[in-house]
Amino acid sequence: MSEIFKAHLKKFIELKEEDFPVILSFFEPVSVRKKENLLIEGQICKSHYFVLKGCLRKFFVNDKGVEQTTEFAIETWWITDNLAYEHQLPTEFYIQAVEHSEILVINAQAQEKLLEQFPVMERYFRFIYQRAYAASQMRIKYLYSFSKEAFYNQLEKRHPEFIQRIPQYLIASFLGFTPEYLSEIRAKRVS
Amino acid sequence: MSEIFKAHLKKFIELKEEDFPVILSFFEPVSVRKKENLLIEGQICKSHYFVLKGCLRKFFVNDKGVEQTTEFAIETWWITDNLAYEHQLPTEFYIQAVEHSEILVINAQAQEKLLEQFPVMERYFRFIYQRAYAASQMRIKYLYSFSKEAFYNQLEKRHPEFIQRIPQYLIASFLGFTPEYLSEIRAKRVS
Numbered sequence: 001m002s003e004i005f006k007a008h009l010k011k012f013i014e015l016k017e018e019d020f021p022v023i024l025s026f027f028e029p030v031s032v033r034k035k036e037n038l039l040i041e042g043q044i045c046k047s048h049y050f051v052l053k054g055c056l057r058k059f060f061v062n063d064k065g066v067e068q069t070t071e072f073a074i075e076t077w078w079i080t081d082n083l084a085y086e087h088q089l090p091t092e093f094y095i096q097a098v099e100h101s102e103i104l105v106i107n108a109q110a111q112e113k114l115l116e117q118f119p120v121m122e123r124y125f126r127f128i129y130q131r132a133y134a135a136s137q138m139r140i141k142y143l144y145s146f147s148k149e150a151f152y153n154q155l156e157k158r159h160p161e162f163i164q165r166i167p168q169y170l171i172a173s174f175l176g177f178t179p180e181y182l183s184e185i186r187a188k189r190v191s
Numbered sequence: 192m193s194e195i196f197k198a199h200l201k202k203f204i205e206l207k208e209e210d211f212p213v214i215l216s217f218f219e220p221v222s223v224r225k226k227e228n229l230l231i232e233g234q235i236c237k238s239h240y241f242v243l244k245g246c247l248r249k250f251f252v253n254d255k256g257v258e259q260t261t262e263f264a265i266e267t268w269w270i271t272d273n274l275a276y277e278h279q280l281p282t283e284f285y286i287q288a289v290e291h292s293e294i295l296v297i298n299a300q301a302q303e304k305l306l307e308q309f310p311v312m313e314r315y316f317r318f319i320y321q322r323a324y325a326a327s328q329m330r331i332k333y334l335y336s337f338s339k340e341a342f343y344n345q346l347e348k349r350h351p352e353f354i355q356r357i358p359q360y361l362i363a364s365f366l367g368f369t370p371e372y373l374s375e376i377r378a379k380r381v382s
Binding site for chain 2: 071
């Protein structure tokens with residue numbers, strides 16, 4: 001399973017074969033059951049999660065007590081509450097497994113040591129954060145410019161694998177719909 | 192003016208005194224007049240902008256022809272369309288000076304060379320992107336969870352310097368208000 005991580009690293013950096021086991025030793029491999037929480041609102045956000053297999057999501061509970069999903073992470077994606085993680089603060093989010101998942105977990109101190117010992121990992125994480133930031137800038141543009149229905153159409157066009165894979169009520173939670181409204185949109189399309 | 196950049200770099204990395212002039216040589220210092228555009232929708236996004244003095248903003252023009260501001264950059268902040276910049280694509284955004292500004296400009300090829308020649312700059316940009324990503328994750332949470340009025344209150348509490356400095360019509364554009372609605376909120380507060 002860790003081969004997935006190795007292949008992923010090699011897309012971004014030149015990795016010496018003998019270094020990989022040492023890099024990997026900074027991480028803990030964890031199996032997560034479907035709907036298991038890795039992080040709960042109010043906890044200090046200690047860890048950064050890399051998905052080898054499966055799917056995680058991040059959400060918060062809004063004033064009305066409704067779960068609002070803000071992010072998904074599938075294979076080879078990272079997920080955490082980055083603000084709380086960097087400053088070791090209590091989080092406003094939950095991170096939960098959407099499916100049974102195999103993940104690698106690193107904590108902030110270990111990540112700092114990893115970067116000290118392998119400066120090439122600075123380059124790797126620079127790429128990861130750069131791309132994540134670019135994606136979230138586009139996300140903000142969509143949140144401003146699209147109606148909810150157009151946002152769904154965009155998601156379906158750009159990420160059909162999400163629509164296939166992720167339960168409808170979570171897609172609705174991500175888009176800020178009720179599940180009923182999502183059913184209506186889909187029904188309208190079919191008719 | 193470049194001392195501002197040096198002091199900023201030193202917050203993140205150990206910088207050898209003799210390296211700074213070489214690092215600086217990768218950038219072009221540019222003076223931008225108020226309301227001057229640095230980037231226009233449809234152009235290839237070639238550059239990354241660092242603000243030494245002044246203020247830039249990023250916006251797009253929505254379907255109704257209205258400018259929607261998505262980002263500001265004040266002193267020691269970076270700004271670009273990161274997706275278009277990394278992949279050298281045409282942008283969907285404009286970048287414009289809010290005030291007369293002094294900036295440093297680097298293009299994508301020069302940034303790549305800078306990272307090759309000074310690997311310590313990987314660490315610097317890793318921090319920059321990590322923090323920018325964390326801030327935009329929180330921004331997305333606010334976009335989901337706050338009413339427009341609550342979003343304004345939050346901005347006023349966390350970034351009073353913005354409210355002081357940036358023209359009201361641009362604050363309105365950032366929050367997705369009409370300027371009239373913003374005046375109403377402010378009037379309500381005073382009364």
